[in-house]
Amino acid sequence: MSVDNLLQAARANQRGPAPVHLWNPPFCGDMDMRIARDGTWYYLGTPIGRHSMVQLFSRIIRRDGEQYFLVTPVEKVGIRVDDAPxxxxxxxxxxxxxxxxxxxxxxxxxxxxxxxxxxxxxxxxxxxxxxxxxxxxxxxxxxxxxxxxxxxxxxxxxxxxxxxxxxxxxxxxxxxxxxxxxxx
The missing domain is CATH 2.30.270.10 (duf1285 protein)
Structure with missing residues (x-):
């Protein structure tokens, strides 16, 4: 899954969280994305500096059990969350x-x-x-x-x-x- 695909799915729901609870796409693996305890989002170890991108990603996050995922209608990838998203x-x-x-x-x-x-x-x-x-x-x-x-x-x-x-x-x-x- 690419970051571009995730952003495209998030942009489709710019007025609030996406209905990720209704989507059950196949798991596509883990992505090197992490949310630190202070709320900073990292991609490939680098902070995501554009707040608008973080807001977009925050609309497609889901928690299943103790794991966090970014979810689109067709893809689901695991991310790390240090404490709370x-x-x-x-x-x-x-x-x-x-x-x-x-x-x-x-x-x-x-x-x-x-x-x-x-x-x-x-x-x-x-x-x-x-x-x-x-x-x-x-x-x-x-x-x-x-x-x-x-x-x-x-x-x-x-x-x-x-x-x-x-x-x-x-x-x-x-x-x-x-x-x-x-x-x-």
Missing amino acids: FVAVDMQAEGEGKTQVLRFVTHVGDEVTANAEHPIRVVIDQKSGEPAPYILVRDNLEALIHRNLFYRLVAMAEEQSINGEQWLVVFSSGQCFPIGPLPS
């Missing part, structure tokens, strides 16, 4: 407390509201104790929430008891999202 780089908060609504924007322009269909989850690294916060963007594709946004979430968080333990939680669209346990 997207990074949430902006957030708007409307309201406060339990009536609050949190809207995120990714580095490729996806907009998503945290709610039951697009939950926020936080994974705590067992060795370092560092939190890694995510929001589901679409079709089991997540965005890593940028550290600055996570600090904003912590600042607006409330304490709440969950299963007898104290947690920091944020609310959005009527949903409660635990973002970290409090020390006992």
Whole structure:
């Protein structure tokens, strides 16, 4: 599969993500393409400098199990993703407390509201104790929430008891999202 074929398929869906969940083309092998933890896309070890190309590729990405693919109606190629394919780089908060609504924007322009269909989850690294916060963007594709946004979430968080333990939680669209346990 060539990069030109991928770009052509992505351009056909310039108004948003392609319906990759409907496509079941044959697997054509892996491509030397990688998405770094900071959201930088690499092709043949070199960063893709054109943001418009990254946006186009982001429309045809799919996750099957733990593997990521770029998918067209006729071809499917594997790519490497270091953490999550997207990074949430902006957030708007409307309201406060339990009536609050949190809207995120990714580095490729996806907009998503945290709610039951697009939950926020936080994974705590067992060795370092560092939190890694995510929001589901679409079709089991997540965005890593940028550290600055996570600090904003912590600042607006409330304490709440969950299963007898104290947690920091944020609310959005009527949903409660635990973002970290409090020390006992």
